[in-house]
Amino acid sequence: NRRFVLASRPHGVPTAENFRLESVAKPVPQSGEVLLRSVYLSLDPYMRGRMNDAKSYAAPVALDDVMVGATVCQVEESNNADFPVGEWVLAYTGWQDYGVSNGEGLIKLGSQPQAPSYALGIMGMPGFTAYMGLLDIGQPIEGDTLVVAAATGPVGATVGQIGKLKGCRVVGIAGGEEKCRHAVEVLGFDICIDHKADDFALQLAAACDKGIDVYFENVGGKVFDAVIPLLNTGARIPLCGLISQYNATSLPEGPDRLSMLMGTLLVKRIKMQGFIIFDDYAHRYGEFAQDMSAWLAEGKIQYREHIVEGFENTTEAFIGLLEGKNFGKLVIKVSEP
Ligand code: NDP
Numbered sequence: 001n002r003r004f005v006l007a008s009r010p011h012g013v014p015t016a017e018n019f020r021l022e023s024v025a026k027p028v029p030q031s032g033e034v035l036l037r038s039v040y041l042s043l044d045p046y047m048r049g050r051m052n053d054a055k056s057y058a059a060p061v062a063l064d065d066v067m068v069g070a071t072v073c074q075v076e077e078s079n080n081a082d083f084p085v086g087e088w089v090l091a092y093t094g095w096q097d098y099g100v101s102n103g104e105g106l107i108k109l110g111s112q113p114q115a116p117s118y119a120l121g122i123m124g125m126p127g128f129t130a131y132m133g134l135l136d137i138g139q140p141i142e143g144d145t146l147v148v149a150a151a152t153g154p155v156g157a158t159v160g161q162i163g164k165l166k167g168c169r170v171v172g173i174a175g176g177e178e179k180c181r182h183a184v185e186v187l188g189f190d191i192c193i194d195h196k197a198d199d200f201a202l203q204l205a206a207a208c209d210k211g212i213d214v215y216f217e218n219v220g221g222k223v224f225d226a227v228i229p230l231l232n233t234g235a236r237i238p239l240c241g242l243i244s245q246y247n248a249t250s251l252p253e254g255p256d257r258l259s260m261l262m263g264t265l266l267v268k269r270i271k272m273q274g275f276i277i278f279d280d281y282a283h284r285y286g287e288f289a290q291d292m293s294a295w296l297a298e299g300k301i302q303y304r305e306h307i308v309e310g311f312e313n314t315t316e317a318f319i320g321l322l323e324g325k326n327f328g329k330l331v332i333k334v335s336e337p
Pocket of ligand 1: 125149153154195219223240241321324325329
């Protein structure tokens with residue numbers, strides 16, 4: 001059983017030395033338990049937060065503990081009649097080949113799911129995040145201008161496509177020409193701006209000539225700085241993530257802009273609301289699953305995965321996620337089904 005444990009806590013950008021690859025004995029399932037073999041491991045931005053020893057909505061990973069993460073597994077040995085050998089499940093066994101479970105918290109995906117890895121992305125946590133954040137907090141209406149960054153990732157791509165289904169004008173923001181082209185040509189966004197361009201803020205303003213009604217916040221930093229002056233009266237901001245800040249070790253330089261932001265929120269009566277998907281919306285998963293499976297079946301939602309072969313490549317892929325090296329939902333293929 002190979003596993004990556006947290007060897008040390010990063011200061012700023014994580015490095016390979018913050019993780020340690022270990023090889024330990026395969027766990028043995030006891031009575032009522034199953035042995036789970038990871039086929040797919042999800043890598044997600046929130047994992048960066050778990051590496052810090054800071055108070056947050058979830059406990060940090062302890063030093064020398066296995067890094068946490070959602071996995072799609074197959075049951076390899078079973079002492080639990082509910083989970084026969086070969087069954088696919090969505091589990092939370094983390095960065096390792098094998099885990100054991102008594103069945104609690106496992107979600108059954110059936111014996112032959114069509115696309116098992118989708119449970120980590122479009123049909124799982126990121127897709128659900130996009131759906132609830134946009135529809136419940138963003139409350140888009142036809143004709144609204146919707147802006148979303150990390151536009152080709154699993155959250156942003158889904159936000160923009162649902163926005164199109166709801167009749168919005170969708171402006172994406174992504175890193176680089178290839179991602180921007182994908183957002184327009186494959187995902188159907190109206191336009192997508194490269195946040196690495198020197199005149200990014202000017203390009204964004206030109207793309208939002210009627211202002212911004214919904215800004216789905218995934219990144220923060222200079223993207224949010226460019227968004228603030230464009231917000232319309234009554235705009236909604238689902239505050240989903242701040243990935244540009246996850247490696248930050250101090251506040252940004254420059255004048256304190258907090259009072260300017262507060263003034264904008266006040267005068268323009270803007271609603272900005274944070275949310276943590278499963279803490280806030282677990283009870284509404286069924287609604288999402290029904291809509292999303294229908295949209296996928298009807299070809300109304302496109303979904304791109306970035307699958308990295310080989311468990312040994314996990315740390316490099318994770319570090320790259322925080323730098324925008326992924327193109328689509330980042331998933332490690334740990335073993336063959
Ligand atoms: P992505 O796969 O989109 O990966 C992150 C992307 O963020 C990168 O590919 C990169 O895209 C972009 N990015 C990284 N650094 C910067 C930067 N400095 N400035 C601008 N863009 C940057 O991730 P997800 O779709 O899984 O997650 C998107 C956001 O949603 C994250 O902030 C995440 O934490 C949050 N989230 C929140 C949840 C909640 O419950 N609140 C649940 C799930 C996710 P590019 O190259 O295009 O810039």
